[in-house]
Amino acid sequence: MEVLSLISLVLVSVSVGIGEAETKSFLINCGTNSSVNVDGRRWVGDFTPDNNFTLGSPGVAESTATLGGDSIYSELYKTARIFAESSNYTFRVDSGNYYLRLHFYPFSFVNYNVNESAFDVTANSLKLVAEFSVPGEISRKNSYLQTLGSNLSSFSLMKEYFLTVDMDVLVIKFIPVEGSFGFVNAIEVISVADKLFVDSVSKVGGNGAKTSVNLGERGIETMFRLNVGGPEIEPDQDPDLWRMWESDDSYMFHADAGAQIGNISNITYSSVNDSSIAPLLVYETARTMTNNEVLEKRFNMSWKFYVDPNFDYLIRLHFCELIFEYANQRIFRIYINNRTAADNYDVIVRAGGKNKAYHQDYFDVVSPRTDTLWIQLGPDTVTGASGTDALLNGLEIFKLSRSGNLAHVSERFGSSEKxxxxxxxxxxxxxxxxxxxxxxxxxxxxxxxxALIFCFCNRRKKNCSTKSNPSGWRPLFLHGTIGNSTTDARGSKFPLGNKNLSGCMVTTRMGKRFTLAEIRMATNNFDETLVIGVGGFGKVFKGEIDDGTLVAIKRAHPQSEQGLAEFETEIEMLSKLRHRHLVSMIGFCEEQREMILVYEYMENGTLRNHLFGSDLPPLTWKQRLDVCIGAARGLHYLHTGAERGIIHRDVKTTNILLDENFVAKMADFGLSKTGPALDHTHVSTAVKGSFGYLDPEYFRRQQLTEKSDVYSFGVVLFEVVCARPVINPSLPKDQINLAEWAIRWQRQRSLETIVDPLLKGNYCPESLKKFGEISEKCLADEGKNRPTMGEVLWHLEYVLQLHEAFIRSNVGEDSFPSSQIPESLEEGHVGVSQSIASLDEETSIDPKAKEDMELSIRQTSGSDGAVGVAEFSQLVHPQGK
Structure with missing residues (x-):
């Protein structure tokens, strides 16, 4: 008996070993040397010895104690591997098909800003992602779900790929963008024994004709996988391939268009080869049309998906008839992107009976001009079937590679696809x-x-360029002008360029031209201990020039053009702008392939550092209001101080700097855009900005307006009052996003519940109430419902007046207490002289326009010289020249 037991044990061990050798599957817990059991599987630490794969450059291991959200992979997501340089995981595999899954959770890293992460990933010769921003992709998905009315929010991201490996290794390579870094939390490599895809697929709009798509030679990315009409199916419920199936509720264009049905009795696959296509759980539920008795039989069930443009897509639909017994009882049409994929579709006929699981694949091409994919099912009224509705059990959408590339650099977060x-x-x-x-x-x-004329002109232009810039750098200052001088938006004079001996236009120079030797002396030869900031362009150093003036010196990375466009944009903007609440540029240096800008030094650093994350003394409520007012003045000047206005596009607390007197100044104009022309309402542009501050309307429509800055400033206002990061994954799920969390409390008129504890008892309750109201207005879903920056500025001035009156009353001055504020103030009124002065004494408004505004206010306000908010809002938009 003991011998038999021993033999059995050996056979089991051998069979397990053979199974492991056959499957060659890997589950990697990145950023640790320990293993963890998750979803019934054991995930091995990527720094564990003898783990059957190799890790190139080890990078940096990061970990966190707690996470927001309730993912089943939470234990895996508490660690991550960070790569500041290229590195790879190399797996020894057998040739065949594999699922590759990359897991990302952007928690707060110690020495890295996760919002600045950008990297490429390749698998052997297949490019998976390029310039990939995990926070940006998560934000994109959440905004997409919100457009469909979903209350769901994701805090993690999983990218899934289906690969055919024709060699004995699989190399997953992480390549950070210059000046940035990459990271990953977990990796799955799952062997696929069965053939999940076939090359001959029905083409949308092809009248049932099939086309060969050469799937064996293409990489495949899973874009969406839905359990239609049923709940989410977790990986351990799909034990063959451990796939995640989302519920389709969030993707339906009209959720009430389809009713959920279910039947778990005796469901089998229509073909024995389909057992790995999807688990039977997918086929046990379905969605059918809610109202199939309408006279007009054009009612459809619709699902809408945002996809990457200019790619081929494979759409897989899963069917199982759960109600009807015979053919011709339910016949419907299938539409993909408003074209007929199939008509006269009868699941009973296709699958071979009731309770038979069946799938159908379709091939479609999404053009470069669209980023949506519609799936619609509706009745086919021509057939005369007894049931005129439609049915669907599951849905998958796969993106197919082109020329070895699955990567799409989304226009929502940077450059367009290359x-x-x-x-x-x-x-x-x-x-x-x-x-x-x-x-x-x-x-x-x-x-x-x-062509000859063009070559002659081009050669002459090149000669000009190389004489002034032999290294090949693009010119630092790009805006030469003809004449003797030019005037900026404030009326300041600047020397203009003129022609040199070769006839080339010398570009405009603003401020002092520093030599590289002077810059090196000012920064102690770019001493790393003097670094006060880092960005995609390079580093910012604290320096001291000859006269003892402290300066901030921004040095572009000489080996890379990463951030060059933003660098040049900042130069262009600063050549136009002068204002007390905008950081000023002192000079520049462009020697020996260096591109350096010199700014005034802001003694007290960023607003964020004074709110949280440092040991600096906290700001008082009055200081915070003064800072907000200063920043609002700077933004209001940007919006109105030039002919078309300027949109900052990256308003956040790290871009609000404080000088030695805590005067706030807006900084970093690298993403700024000139506003729309008079006959336009917006600027159509790629979405750029910072995770947590991004205007959701701008994100959805790629239409930039001044109200996008207003939204971001509203997030700043809540950040100021709550003194916490805008995104904190370590908090409970409902608190991770500051804007969403704060707006819920504000709408309950309970903002004081989440106010910074360091402010407790040191502010006027009425001023906090008004502060919360204007913050809430800034975060309106639609830009047209948000105030202008001028109106925001007015309200903040009013909030400060309330607080100062409260302080005076508490110290016994001759002033009214907060409980006895005059009705004119309570309703949002303020004196003429105060309103005009507080609007922005330094904004460049034409004096005549200012006089007209004062007169209009007096005519509107009555004898007491006060003006209501409604009236003032019509006057606060002067287009200063």
Whole structure:
């Protein structure tokens, strides 16, 4: 008996070993040398010895004690591996098919700002992501869900890929963008024994015709996987491949368009080969049309998805008839992106009966001009079926690689996708012109002549460029002007460029031109101990110039153009702007391939440092109001001080700097944009900004307005009063996002519940109430419902007046107590002289316009010289020149 037991044990061990050798699956817990059991599986630490894979550069291991959210992978997400330089995981595998899953959770790293992370990932020769921002992608998904009315929020991200590996290694490489870093929390490599995909697929709009899509030679990314009509299916409920199936509730265009049904009796696969396609749980529930008795049979169930444009997609639909017994009882049509994918669709006929699990694949191409994919099912009224509704049990959407690339750099978070359509379009145009030139001799001669002229001009321009900039750097100052002088938005004079001996325009220089030797002396040869900030462009040093003046010196990284566009934008903006509440540029240096800007030094650093995360003394309520008012003045000047206005686009507490007197000044104009022309309401542009501050309307529509700054400033106001980060993953789920958390308390008129404990008892309750109200208005979902920065500024001045009156009354001065504030103030009224002065004494408003405004206010306000909020809001938008 003991011998038999021993033999059995050996056989079990051998079979397990063979299974492991066959599957070659890996579960990696990144950033640790310990293992953890999660979802019934054991995840091995990536720094554990003898773990059957190799890790290149070890990078940095990070960990956290607590996480927000309630993911089943929470234990895995408490650690992460950070890469400041390229590194890779190398797995020894057998050739075959694999699921690769990368898990990301952006918790607060000790020495790295997770919002500044950007990196590429490749798997062997397949590019998976490029310039990838995890917080940005999470924000994108959350905003997308909000557009569909969902209350769900994600705090983690999992990217899933299906790969065919034709060698004995799988190399997953993380490549940080220059000046940034990459990270990962967990990695899965799951062997797939069965063939999940076939090359011959029905083409949308092809009348049932099939096309070969060569899936064996393409990488596949899972974009969406839904359990339609049923609850979320967790990985341990799909034990073959450990896939996550979301509920479809959040993706339905109209949730009440489809009713949920279920039937768990005797469901089987229509084909034995389908057992790995999806678990039977997917087929036990479904969604059918809610109202199939309407006279107009054009009612559809619709699901809307945001996808990456200019890619091929495989759409997999899962069906199982749970109600009808016979054919021709439920027949419907399938539409994908408003084109017919299938008509006369009868699940009973296709699957071979009731309770038979069946799937259908469709191939479609999403054009470069769209980022949405619609799936719609509706009745086919031509057939005369007894049931005129539709049915769907599950849905998957897969993106297919093109030329070894699955990466799409979203326009929502930076540059557009590289290569692709632009290059193709250029080649087509070039071919067209060659053809025309070959066919028409006269045009060919003219084209040759134009080419000669262009080359001559280009050579002359290049000579100018290389003389002033032999290293190849693009010019630091790009805005040369003709004449003797120019005037900025404040009326300040600047010397203009003129032509040098070669006839090239010398570009405008603003401020002092420093030599590189002077910069090196000011920074002690760029001493790292003097670094006070780091960005995509490079580093900021504290320095001291000859006259003893302290300065901040921003040095662009000489080996990279990362951040160059933002660097040049800042130069352009600062050449136009002068204001007490904007950080000033003192000078520049552009020697020896260096690009350096010199700014006034802000003694007290960033507003954020005075709110939390440092040992600096806390700001009083009055100081906080003064800072907010100063920042609002700076933003109001940006919006109105130039002909078309300027939108900052990156308003946050780290971009509000404080001088030695705690005067607030807006900084960092690298993302700023000139406002829309008079005949436009917005600027269409790629979405850029910071996670937690980003205007959701701007995010959804890619339409930038001044109200986008107002939204971000509203987040700043709540950050000021609550003194906590805008995103803190270590907090409970409902508190992670400051804007969402604070607005809930504000709408309950209980903002004092979450006020910074260091302020308790040291502020006027009425002023806090008004402060909360204007903060709430700034965070309105639609920009048209938000106030202008001028109105925000007015309200903040009013809040300060309430607080100062409260302080005076408490110290016995001849003033009214907060409980006896005059009705004119309680309703939002303020004296004319006060309102005009507090609007912004330094904003560049034409004097005549100012007089007209004062007169209008007096005419509107009555004998006491007061003006109501409603009236004032119409006058607070002067377009200063």
């Amino acid at each position: 290569g692709g359509s632009g290059r193709s379009k250029t080649l087509k145009n070039r071919t067209l012109w060659v053809g025309i030139g070959a066919g028409i001799a006269s045009i060919a001669v003219l084209a040759a002549l134009c």
